[in-house]
Amino acid sequence: MSIFLTDKIGKNELTAKAIFTDPVLFLAFGFGSGLFKKAPGTMGTVAAIPVCWLFALAGDYFYYALTLAAVVAGVGICGMAAKKLGEHDFGGIVWDEVAGLLVTMLWVPFNWPALLVGFVLFRLFDIVKPWPIIWVDRKVSGGLGIMLDDILAGIMSGLILLVIADLGWL
Template sequence: MTSTKAKPQFELKKWTHFLALGFGSGLAPKAPGTFGTLAALPFIYLQSLVMPQFALIWVLFAFVLGCYVCGQTAKDIGEHDHGAIVWDEVAGYCLTMWCIPFEWQYLLAGFLLFRFFDIVKPWPIRLLDKKVHGGFGIMIDDMAAGFLSWLILFALVQWQAFS
């Protein structure tokens, strides 16, 4: 007798689920985190149009909002950090691209860096992923991955500017 796990019941009509699932991008059958990361592109474009302090306010808002919507969605489906919950990738990639020129080379480098840190989860990201729970726990490891990605990308941009 085999045990089959019930599929989570996401309700895209609920605004919390809709956002937590990255506008539905998290429902991709393969690589939902990658599709969720791509869902951040319109936000990254918009944040590139405003002053850095407003872009940072947006990133912080996305983080706080994500703590709520990801936590609520996880609670609703009864599963912590289900793969379809990708708002954390949206916010993390937005952080990666904060104050970075909206150019395809930097978008690609930021995307690759963020996905690397999000998937590999080196210390301290892995520690955060394992030890911190709830909506904050879902979000914080991706924000750490976004911050590490941003540090490297920002250094690369500065190096390019002075070379």
């Protein structure tokens, strides 16, 4: 028994090989992390950690620009992946989690304690989906719909993380 999805992925029944060989699907599946059977969103957020770290190494302005690029490109990436899979917001599409964690970390200096707290906050908001996240998740479709609820979760998480940092708790 495998911990990964190996065949019949999505309504169009793609294979794991198709995910790894198609650049759009490879990105949409968070470099393959979306192929985990259990908690693909959490695994996609884990896959975002090295991306976040590399972006932070580039400096603040590059971090902002690269995050914006990840968000904007994500609308197309997620929309195309959903069409290829034949399913809107398939659980394995986790580029939105990658972008969401990047957004979470926008307003605080990068350090490992902040990243850990940001990770937990982001997963909490992404799973619980308080208003307006739940409304967006239900009402907005396509690539924008896949991305927007996670971007909102990232904004909410990032604002709380900023307060925590400003209080000197990180």
